[in-house]
């Protein structure tokens with residue numbers, strides 16, 4: 291049987307995992323398109339497409355908070371625009387060199403890789419967006435950029 295304090299502890303854990311409504315909406319956008327990067331402007335576009343409204347300030351704050359929780363990572367800064375991406379510690383993103391098709395594969399022994407990096411460089415890994423360039427097996431794989 292679960293002790294009283296254990297129950298309270300589990301409840302606390304659950305509470306911390308739960309995201310606020312706005313944060314959940316934004317996190318869902320990242321999860322729906324796990325291979326893509328977004329800046330705040332693009333996120334607002336997706337929010338509007340879902341027939342919802344959120345101020346730019348609210349989106350910025352939600353993004354900052356998702357970053358702090360390591361749920362998303364800063365992927366790149368292009369001309370001062372910050373691009374964010376889903377934190378994918380468990381997956382590699384495959385990008386076809388020819389047609390641009392993107393997909394995700396799970397890594398089963400990722401812990402070994404991360405341990406190695408931690409030990410060798412004394413880094414503390416908090417997020418990942420590992421991209422591998424590949425040639426995909428599509429028969430009509432060509433230079434045409436496919437987006438999904």
Ligand SMILES: [Zn+2]
Pocket residue numbers: 386387388389390391425426427428431432
């Ligand atoms: Zn291809």
